[in-house]
Every structure is written in structure tokens, then in C-alpha cells.
Amino acid sequence: MMKKIQQILDECKELAFDLNFTRSRKWLEENPKGVVVGYMPIFFPREIVHAAGGLPVGIFGGGDRKQIVKGDAYYQSYICHIPRSIIELALDKHLDHMSGFIFPSICDVIRNLSGIFRQHKVGKFVKYMDFPQNFLPEIGGRFYQQEMEHVLSYMEEINGIKVTPESLNKSIGLYNKNRELIDYIYKIRQDYPWRLSIADVYHVVRAGTVIPVEEHNEILEQVCHYISGEVGEPQDKIKVVISGAFCEQPAIGLIRAIEEAGCYVVDDDYMLGSRMILGDIDNTSENPLEAISNAYIKQSQYSSSIYDVNDPKEYRLAKIVKDRGADGVIFASASFCDPSLLDAPIFQNAFNKMGIRYISFQYSENINQFKVIKEQVGTFSDSIKLWEGEPA
Amino acid sequence: MEAQKEKSMILQKEMISSLFNELAKAKETGKKVCYTFIPGNLSELIRTFDMLPVYPEINALQSAMRKKSASYIKEAERNAHSEDVCTYVKCDVGMMMKGNIGPTGEKIPEPDILLLSYTGCFTFMKWFETLKRSYPNAEVIMIHTPYQENAKMTPEMTEYMVRQLKLEVIPKMEKVTGIKYDEAKLKRHLELAKEAEDWIARIFETTKHRPSPIDAYFAGVYYIGPINIGFRGTQQAIDYYKELYNEIQERIRLGLGPITPEGEMKEEKYRLVVEGPPNWTSFREFWKIFYDMGAVIVASSYTKVGGVYDLGWRHDPERPLESLAEYCMNCYTNLNIPQRIDLLSKCITEFEADGYVTNSIKSCNSFSAGQLGMMREIEDRLEIPVGFIESDLVDPRYFSYSNIKNRLESFFQMLEQRKRIESNASV
Ligand code: SF4
Ligand code: SF4
Numbered sequence: 001m002m003k004k005i006q007q008i009l010d011e012c013k014e015l016a017f018d019l020n021f022t023r024s025r026k027w028l029e030e031n032p033k034g035v036v037v038g039y040m041p042i043f044f045p046r047e048i049v050h051a052a053g054g055l056p057v058g059i060f061g062g063g064d065r066k067q068i069v070k071g072d073a074y075y076q077s078y079i080c081h082i083p084r085s086i087i088e089l090a091l092d093k094h095l096d097h098m099s100g101f102i103f104p105s106i107c108d109v110i111r112n113l114s115g116i117f118r119q120h121k122v123g124k125f126v127k128y129m130d131f132p133q134n135f136l137p138e139i140g141g142r143f144y145q146q147e148m149e150h151v152l153s154y155m156e157e158i159n160g161i162k163v164t165p166e167s168l169n170k171s172i173g174l175y176n177k178n179r180e181l182i183d184y185i186y187k188i189r190q191d192y193p194w195r196l197s198i199a200d201v202y203h204v205v206r207a208g209t210v211i212p213v214e215e216h217n218e219i220l221e222q223v224c225h226y227i228s229g230e231v232g233e234p235q236d237k238i239k240v241v242i243s244g245a246f247c248e249q250p251a252i253g254l255i256r257a258i259e260e261a262g263c264y265v266v267d268d269d270y271m272l273g274s275r276m277i278l279g280d281i282d283n284t285s286e287n288p289l290e291a292i293s294n295a296y297i298k299q300s301q302y303s304s305s306i307y308d309v310n311d312p313k314e315y316r317l318a319k320i321v322k323d324r325g326a327d328g329v330i331f332a333s334a335s336f337c338d339p340s341l342l343d344a345p346i347f348q349n350a351f352n353k354m355g356i357r358y359i360s361f362q363y364s365e366n367i368n369q370f371k372v373i374k375e376q377v378g379t380f381s382d383s384i385k386l387w388e389g390e391p392a
Numbered sequence: 393m394e395a396q397k398e399k400s401m402i403l404q405k406e407m408i409s410s411l412f413n414e415l416a417k418a419k420e421t422g423k424k425v426c427y428t429f430i431p432g433n434l435s436e437l438i439r440t441f442d443m444l445p446v447y448p449e450i451n452a453l454q455s456a457m458r459k460k461s462a463s464y465i466k467e468a469e470r471n472a473h474s475e476d477v478c479t480y481v482k483c484d485v486g487m488m489m490k491g492n493i494g495p496t497g498e499k500i501p502e503p504d505i506l507l508l509s510y511t512g513c514f515t516f517m518k519w520f521e522t523l524k525r526s527y528p529n530a531e532v533i534m535i536h537t538p539y540q541e542n543a544k545m546t547p548e549m550t551e552y553m554v555r556q557l558k559l560e561v562i563p564k565m566e567k568v569t570g571i572k573y574d575e576a577k578l579k580r581h582l583e584l585a586k587e588a589e590d591w592i593a594r595i596f597e598t599t600k601h602r603p604s605p606i607d608a609y610f611a612g613v614y615y616i617g618p619i620n621i622g623f624r625g626t627q628q629a630i631d632y633y634k635e636l637y638n639e640i641q642e643r644i645r646l647g648l649g650p651i652t653p654e655g656e657m658k659e660e661k662y663r664l665v666v667e668g669p670p671n672w673t674s675f676r677e678f679w680k681i682f683y684d685m686g687a688v689i690v691a692s693s694y695t696k697v698g699g700v701y702d703l704g705w706r707h708d709p710e711r712p713l714e715s716l717a718e719y720c721m722n723c724y725t726n727l728n729i730p731q732r733i734d735l736l737s738k739c740i741t742e743f744e745a746d747g748y749v750t751n752s753i754k755s756c757n758s759f760s761a762g763q764l765g766m767m768r769e770i771e772d773r774l775e776i777p778v779g780f781i782e783s784d785l786v787d788p789r790y791f792s793y794s795n796i797k798n799r800l801e802s803f804f805q806m807l808e809q810r811k812r813i814e815s816n817a818s819v
Contacts, residue, residue, distance in 0.1 A: 033595055074765050076782070078476065078754045083761065095574070103541075108514045111539060112762035115729025119769060128541035128728070133510055133517070133534055134556050143552040307508070308519050309524050309532045336476050342518035345472035346525065 005226045008219055009200050016206035017252070019065055019089060023211045024057045025097050030057075035158050037151075038095055039102040040110050041247040042305055044129065044272040045292050046146045047281070048148050050213060051163045051171040052155040057098065057306045058209030058273070061085045064251045065367045074116065082248035083113045085326060090122050097239040099158055100125040102151065104307040106247060107339050123154065125154040134227040135297045137290075144293040168288035174213045176280040181220035184210075185227065185276070186226045190324045195237065195262035196223070201258040238327040238384045241320055242268035244343065244360075246304065248334035251368040258330065261374045262381030266324040269301075276301050304339035313343065314350035321356055327384045330377065331360035357384060398651075400636035407618055407628055410528035416498040418703035424569050427523065429528075429810050430698045432511025432537050432720035436603050436625035436707070437561070441569045441606040445622040446500055448519065452483040454495035456672035462797040463527030464490065467789055478515045478755045479787040481522070483803040487802035488526060503530045504568050507561075512697070512725030513758040525543050533564045537720040543731050545721045553717030581625035582619065586706045588624055591633035592616070593701040598688040599743050603660035605643035607650040610679040613670060620698035625707075652683045662807050667693045667732075667738050668751035668759050668767065673788040681797055685804050691739035692734065693759075696724035702737070727756045740774055747807050749779040749800075754790050779803030779808055 006115065009385040015023060024036050039046070048054040062085030066204035070091050071084025089095055089309055102124050103114035114128040129147055132140030159352070184204055188195060203222055240263040249270060259265060264284040278299045302308060302316040321329060333340035344360060353357050361373050361379045418425050426443040428434070430450070438445050455461045465479055470487070473482050487493070493514025494500040506527065509519040524532055535556050538549040562573050595615060599608050606612070615636065623629040643649075649657040653676055664682075666689050671678050682689070696702070700722050708715040720726070726734065740748060749769050752760045757806075771778045781799050784790035 073768075076752055076760060077753075078765065079757065079761050105539070106514075108757040109761040111514070111541075112729055112757075114541060114760055115732075116765045118728065119733070119765060128539055130536075130538045130541065132552075133536035134552075134558070137599075139552065139555045139559060140536070143548065146548045146552075188608065219818075221589055303517075307510070307534055308521060309534070312525075333474075338477055338515060339518065341474035341477050342515065342522075343483065344474060345468075346521060348472045348523075 005222065008222055009203060012207035012211050012219065013204040014101055015062060016203045017065060018031075019056055019062060019094055021094065021097070021210055024055055027055050027212060028097055031158050033161075035100065035106055035132055035155050036098045036152045037102060037155070038098040038123075038279060040104060040106075040113070041117075042104060042106050042132075043276040043294070044104050046213070047168065047171040047175050047292060048163070048289075049155065050174065050200055051168040052152055053161045054155055055161050057214060059089070059095070059204070060088055060249050062208070062250060063365050066364070066366075067392070075309055078336055080334050081249050081366055082334070083109050085365065086113065087116060090117065090120070091129055092367060095122070097122055100127065100154055101153075102140070103128045105130050107337075109196055110247075113216055116161065124158060124342055125383060127151055127154060131296070131305065135310065137297060139292040141290065143291045144296060148289050148292065163287055165288050169283040169285070172281045172283040172288055172291065174217065176283060176301065177217050177308075178208065178213055178220065179277060180280070181217060181224055183212070184224050185220070186225075188227045190239075190266045190311050191294075192227070192232075193237075193266055194234045195208070195227040195233075196221045198259050198265040198268070202252065202255050207269070208274060236385070237262050238381045239266045239325060241266060241317070241324060241326045241329050242270065242352060243317055243329055243331055244337075244340040245270050245332040245345070245363075246340070247274040248337060248365050250332060250363045251365060253364055253368045254370045254373065257370050257374045261377040263330065266326050267320050272301065272303060276303070284292050304343050314347050317347060317358060318351070327379065328357035328359070330380070331358060333360070333362050335362045335364045337349045364370060398639050401614075401631060403440045403632045403635055404614065404617055407623055408621070411444070411622060412494060412496045412498065415446065415494070415501055416496070417445055418501045418786060424504040424505050425501045426505040428507040429509055429511070429513075429516050430620045431513060431723040431725055432509035432535070433509065433620065433622070433698065434509060434535070434561075434720075435622045436505075436578055436585055437557075437565070437716060438622065439541075439581050439625055440574060440578045441565045441571050443505070443565075443569060444765075446503065448523075449480050450483040450621055451487060451494060451500065452786050453489055454671045455483050456788075457675060458495065460487075461673060461786040466653070473530060476755065478519075479785055481515060483518045483786045484519070485522060491751050496771055503527055506530045506532050508532070508534045509537065509720060510534060511720045512539075512723050515758065517770065522541065531564055533561050535720070536628045539724060540721055540727050540731060543728055545718055550714055552719045553720065554713045557713045575712060580711050582707045582709040582712055582715060584627060584630060585625040586709070588633055589699070589701045591621055591637055591704050593782055595633065595640060596695065597692065598704070599688075601644050603647070603649040603657075603664065604688045604690050605640045605648060605650060607652070607657075607683075607689050608684070608695060609670065609692035610675075611650060611694055612689070612692055612695040616695050616698060620777055620800040622650055629688065645813055650683075650688055652679065654680075654683070657683050657686070657688060659686045660688050662687060662747060662804065663690045663743065663745045665689070665691045665736060665745045666704065666742070666749050667736060667763060669694045669697075669753055669756065669785055670751065671783040671791050672786050673784075674791045674793065677793055678783070678796070679796045685800070687804065690743035690745055693724055693736060695739060696735075698723065700724055700727070702739075703803040704733070707732060719729050727763045733773075734764050736766070737770055737773060738774055740770070740776060745776070746811070747779060747803065749781065750804065752780065752782045752797045754782060754784045754797065756785065777803065777806045
């Protein structure tokens with residue numbers, strides 16, 4: 001029997017911020033040969049862990065729910081907040097059921113955090129995963145496949161499972177489904193954003209990072225079904241795209257506040273990793289690792305972690321704005337987040353020329369006072385509404 | 393360094409000004425200009441194609457030493473650059489906005505090639521994304537250096553880099569310069585590079601002496617100049633390092649300590665190892681705090697950003713492209729945190745340092761993220777006093793003289809106490 005939608009949304013909310021990662025602990029009890037692998041933002045090809053009998057679990061920091069006691073002794077005040085909350089989680093044993101940790105190459109903070117994990121011997125393996133910055137399949141693609149094989153060899157050492165093309169293709173299929181369903185939610189919301197609040201979308205997508213993909217797909221099916229029908233009442237709000245919040249996450253109160261202040265968020269990069277690959281990955285290949293790597297090289301969303309000279313990010317974001325029918329962009333960056341802040345002038349200079357309206361602000365995961373931001377967003381929304389109807 | 397000019401200093405000055413003169417004449421001579429970075433610099437390959445290198449970091453630090461960085465940074469911040477990001481980038485962008493006038497007062501030519509050697513620092517990538525938009529006609533070349541995450545350079549990592557060199561970097565260089573790749577020429581440069589590396593390793597080893605004849609941080613940043621800014625792989629660099637080495641030997645023979653801007657350091661009281669780049673905007677005041685206290689730096693991580701030669705690694709002419717790859721992977725900021733800790737611990741032990749100081753740079757995550765954990769580990773492992781100060785590379789707003797001085801004074805008191813206890817114990 002289908003659960004009531006509110007119950008599903010409540011469960012997702014609970015899962016999304018469960019810093020004890022209860023679901024994955026339970027999964028481990030149910031699957032004693034299973035391997036729980038934690039991964040940091042932004043992106044990681046979860047398919048490979050799934051195929052190797054593992055459960056990939058997203059670690060997105062402690063948010064506003066974890067008091068930092070030890071973490072500050074590891075990170076200077078001018079470094080973003082997320083590494084200190086992750087180290088706090090590790091030292092406080094929130095991650096002690098995880099066998100391995102993946103640190104994707106997003107920035108030097110995450111990179112060096114992998115070293116701190118190594119130094120403290122957290123988990124059975126720690127892998128800083130270098131995504132290729134060379135986008136030729138025969139060079140970067142090959143390297144990426146070797147990186148994935150490296151992860152798989154760590155897993156095999158633990159549970160003895162050798163991944164077969166069949167198992168990997170099956171996992172790819174499940175994640176294809178997952179991305180397709182998430183994509184559907186965003187597609188519906190671009191025209192009917194009132195059917196499901198952005199905070200609910202956030203909970204639903206983030207919950208998917210800490211539970212088995214099969215379960216998440218079921219949840220998504222039900223959510224998609226729910227929003228396919230007429231629900232909710234449209235309100236007089238502008239539509240915006242959020243950009244820059246891909247790693248350290250804003251507090252949920254801030255995510256909610258943006259919408260409450262008059263901006264329907266019709267696209268965002270909060271949970272970029274879950275949506276990084278655009279479209280399906282080929283799940284019929286005899287070499288599925290190659291298929292995963294080709295998809296990364298050819299079908300990735302733009303991202304601060306990918307060298308963009310062949311495909312400038314400002315045009316890609318501008319296209320998202322246009323396709324979603326958005327009125328403007330909100331650049332939201334975690335304080336001291338180099339990748340996001342270093343991209344900001346590139347976007348803003350381009351948008352000034354293109355006439356795309358934007359505002360920007362910074363946040364920190366542990367701060368849930370955002371009166372000023374709310375006012376700023378409200379003014380942005382009001383001013384866009386005022387401009388409506390003016391000659392372009 | 394004006395106080396006492398030794399021959400090596402004059403040689404270095406000549407080398408640097410010859411490079412800038414050549415750059416100023418690049419249009420007339422038709423030489424192609426290649427912007428690139430110091431960590432993972434492919435000097436020998438750049439020379440093989442007769443190109444002239446420009447290092448944006450060097451421009452930034454020179455601007456800081458000439459007190460120009462503040463206005464450049466302000467200019468960049470007026471144009472949407474955040475207060476909180478790497479100030480090298482902002483200084484460079486600001487300099488570009490104000491006409492790209494280099495340290496010699498002449499305009500730095502525009503790049504024909506933007507060679508991003510993506511080694512050890514994420515910001516490099518963002519920096520070149522910005523430059524690409526300013527120089528749309530430049531050829532963009534990227535060489536991605538995998539991080540030594542597992543404290544190893546694996547054959548796969550080397551192969552990845554060699555393939556990039558063969559299939560992308562070299563063909564693009566050929567296209568822009570119109571010069572065919574000449575491996576024999578590259579090998580000759582690598583042979584010379586190897587020799588220069590031997591010399592620089594020998595030079596930094598001289599700090600084992602007591603008193604140490606050199607300061608491996610404040611003077612060390614001058615010593616690494618030639619090897620870092622495009623002269624590695626030339627006879628000139630070897631001549632310079634030989635000369636420098638001889639001068640140092642002479643100092644050892646005479647029992648002299650390091651030269652400071654105010655002359656010879658009289659008494660060596662404390663031997664230190666420093667982690668992190670220096671501050672450039674108040675470089676001399678910063679240095680003075682140390683030499684006034686009789687503190688000499690016997691090793692520093694910063695002098696290893698352009699290559700780690702202490703552990704015996706050298707360019708190898710017999711494996712030209714492989715050794716270019718290994719060189720890049722082996723730069724200091726491309727080492728993982730446990731490797732960095734081991735390297736610094738080795739320096740502390742071998743050079744018999746009394747203390748360890750971290751200069752944490754506000755805007756440089758590549759260095760700073762993880763430094764506190766490193767410091768604690770070193771303190772525990774070696775039971776050595778540690779000091780921690782904060783400043784910035786080229787943003788004068790973040791150099792607080794009194795703060796730094798206070799902190800260092802407490803650190804020196806700690807060292808003094810320790811010395812007293814140790815000498816009492818030995819009595
Ligand atoms: S918030 Fe930004 S700077 Fe911090 S770890 Fe994430 S990507 Fe890196
Ligand atoms: S290493 Fe540090 S100072 Fe150098 S470019 Fe990177 S962030 Fe900036």
C-alpha cells in the first residue's frame with residue numbers, strides 16, 4: 001500500500017539529517033558482508049560501490065545539528081565549515097560503521113581532509129579520488145577507470161566481491177532510474193513549483209544519499225506520482241536558480257527562507273552529485289567502467305570542480321536559467337569556499353553582459369540566522385516583479 | 393638583500409632581468425610566451441620549444457614586495473572577486489586590469505599559451521579559467537597532475553601524465569610555436585636540470601652545519617628563484633648554484649652564520665623549521681623578527697613547492713617524459729598530509745631543529761587546510777615546541793606585525809625555557 005505523501009516526506013526529512021546514519025547501520029546488520037562507503041561532496045559514481053556489494057553514503061557535513069568542539073582545533077577560522085564538522089563526526093564515531101571513505105577532487109580542503117583521515121586511520125580505506133581534468137576518453141577516461149578500479153580493489157579486499165559487467169550494468173540501471181526520477185521532479189517543478197516545496201525536494205533528494213538506491217527509487221516514484229497531479233496553490237513568486245552551494249550545505253531554514261521570501265527555486269546545485277550525470281549511462285556495455293567514465297566526460301553537468309575551457313560554465317548556467325524559465329540567479333556560496341567564490345566573478349561578469357539578474361550571498365552550514373539574506377532575497381524578488389513588463 | 397652583494401646575487405639578478413628583457417622584446421623576436429605556474433613547471437619542455445615563461449605567482453609576489461599588491465587586490469575586489477580567496481589570483485587579475493605592467497616597469501606580453509600545470513593547488517584551475525576569458529586567443533593547454541593521495545606515484549599516474557604530454561601538450565606546443573618536438577634537445581635540458589637539482593639539494597643540506605651558513609626560508613626563497621622561474625635546465629642555473637655553493641662553503645669555513653638584510657647574523661640561538669609560504673608585503677619586518685631573536689630557519693616547506701629534491705628524486709634524461717611527469721607529482725603541495733608530516737619531521741631531525749613554526753596563509757587552502765593537524769602530529773611525534781602564526785601572501789591587510797611578534801615572542805620564550813631545562817638536565 002502506498003504510504004501517505006506526508007509520511008514519506010517526513011521520513012525523508014528525518015533521513016536527510018540523520019547524523020548517525022541509522023539506515024546504513026541497519027543495512028549493515030541486514031547485510032553482514034556489506035561494505036558501507038562514505039563519500040564527500042560533490043560527486044562520486046555510486047554505481048560501483050553498489051555493484052560491489054556496498055552501500056554508498058553521502059557525508060555532507062554536520063549542518064546546524066552538530067556542535068563543533070574538536071573540529072575547530074583542526075581548521076583555521078578562514079577555512080569553510082564543512083571539514084571541521086566532518087572531522088567532528090568522525091572523531092565522535094558517527095562514521096564508525098563505514099569501512100571506507102571517498103574524497104572526490106573538488107578542492108584542496110577536501111583533498112587535505114583525506115590526509116587527516118589517513119593520519120587518524122579512520123576506516124579501512126581512504127581514497128582521494130582524482131577525477132580527470134583531461135576529457136579525452138583515451139587519456140582522462142582511462143585514468144578515471146583506473147581510479148574506479150582502485151576503489152573496487154579496496155572493496156574486494158574487504159568483502160571478496162569481484163564486480164562483473166552484469167552486476168555493474170544492473171547498478172547503472174538503478175542509478176539511471178534514480179536520476180531520471182529526480183529529473184522528473186525538477187521538470188514538473190519548473191512549471192509547477194508550488195506542488196512541492198524546495199525544502200521537501202531537498203529532503204527527498206538528500207535522503208537518497210544515505211539509503212539503498214532501490215528504496216530511494218520507490219520513494220521517488222511516489223513523489224513523482226504525487227506531483228503529477230494538481231496539488232497546492234500557485235503564489236506570486238519569481239523563479240530563480242541557485243548556484244554555488246554544491247558542497248557545504250546551507251541550513252534547511254535558509255533553503256526554505258529563500259522560497260518563503262518570494263523565490264521559487266526551479267533549479268539548484270545543492271545535491272549536485274546526485275544529478276551530476278545528465279541522462280542515462282549506457283548499461284549494456286561489456287565494459288561498464290568505460291561507460292561510466294564516458295558519461296562523466298561527455299554528460300556531466302558543469303561544475304566548479306571541472307576545468308571548463310571547452311564548455312564555459314556561464315553559458316551553461318545561462319541555458320539552465322532560460323530552459324527553466326527562471327527570472328534570475330541566486331549565487332549562494334559557503335563562506336570561504338574557494339571553488340564557488342572563484343567562479344563568482346566569471347558568472348557575474350558574464351551575466352552583467354547577458355542581462356541576467358542575480359544576487360549573491362554567503363552562508364555557513366551551522367548558521368541558521370538569515371534575516372538579512374531573507375530581506376535581500378525578498379528585495380530581489382520584489383524588484384524583478386516590478387521590472388516585469390518593462391521593455392527589455 | 394642589498395646590504396651585502398655576493399657574486400651569486402648579481403648572477404641571479406642578471407638572469408631575472410634578462411628574462412624580463414626578453415619578455416619585453418618577445419613581439420620583435422617572435423618568441424612565444426607561455427604563462428604557467430611554479431609547482432609542476434615544465435621549464436625544460438618550454439625551453440625545448442624556445443618559449444618564454446611568465447609566472448603569474450612571481451608577478452604577484454613581486455608586486456607585493458614593491459607595495460603594489462594592495463591596489464591590485466582592491467581593483468579585483470571591485471570586480472566581484474571575493475575578499476576570501478587566494479590573493480595571488482586577485483593581485484594578478486588586478487595587475488592585468490591596470491595594464492599588466494611587470495616588475496621592471498614594462499608591460500608583460502600577452503600569452504600565446506596558457507599552460508595550466510595543474511599541480512598541487514585547486515586554485516590554479518580557477519585562475520586559468522579566469523585568464524582564459526581575458527586572453528581568448530591564447531591556446532589553452534592543461535596538464536593534470538594526479539595527487540599523491542596514497543603517498544605513491546603509481547605507473548598509472550605516470551602513464552596518464554605521459555599520455556597527456558604526448559597527445560595534447562606537445563602537439564599543441566608544436567602548433568603554436570611552429571617548432572617540431574626535439575627529444576634530444578629536451579634530454580639535454582633535463583641533464584642540466586638534474587645537475588642544478590644536485591646543487592640545490594647540496595645547498596639546502598649545508599644548514600646541517602652549526603651555525604647554519606644560510607637561512608633556508610628567508611634567503612631560501614631567493615635561492616630557489618632561478619630553478620623555479622624557468623632556468624632549471626640551463627647552464628646559467630648550474631653556474632649560479634655552483635657559485636652560491638662555493639660562497640656558502642666559504643662561510644662554513646669561516647664559521648659564519650647567514651647573511652640578513654642587516655648583515656651577518658651574529659649568534660645562532662634557535663634552529664627552526666617553517667611550514668607555509670612567507671608573507672611578501674612585509675617580508676623584511678617578518679624576517680627581522682626572526683634574526684633579531686637569533687633564529688635561523690634550517691629548512692622550510694615553501695622552498696619545495698617547485699620540486700622536492702631532498703629525498704633524492706632527480707629529472708632523468710633517459711626517461712624524459714616520465715620524469716617530467718614524476719617531477720610534477722613530486723612537488724610539495726602535491727604530497728599528501730602524512731607525506732608532508734614525514735618530510736618535515738625528517739628535516740627537523742636531520743637538521744637538529746629546536747622548534748617548528750607554521751605560517752598559516754589566510755587565503756591559501758592548499759597549504760593551510762590541514763596545517764593544524766600536521767602541527768599537532770609533529771609536536772607529539774618529536775616532542776618539539778611548535779609555534780603558529782597567521783598572515784597572507786600578498787594582501788597587506790592580513791599582516792599584523794604586533795600579533796605575529798607577540799606570538800613569536802612567546803614561542804621563543806618556550807624555546808628558551810626548553811633549552812634551559814635541557815642544559816640543566818645535561819649538567
Ligand atoms: S565548501 Fe567549498 S572550500 Fe569547503 S570543502 Fe567544500 S568545495 Fe571545498
Ligand atoms: S598554492 Fe596557495 S597561494 Fe599558490 S595559487 Fe594555490 S592557493 Fe594561491
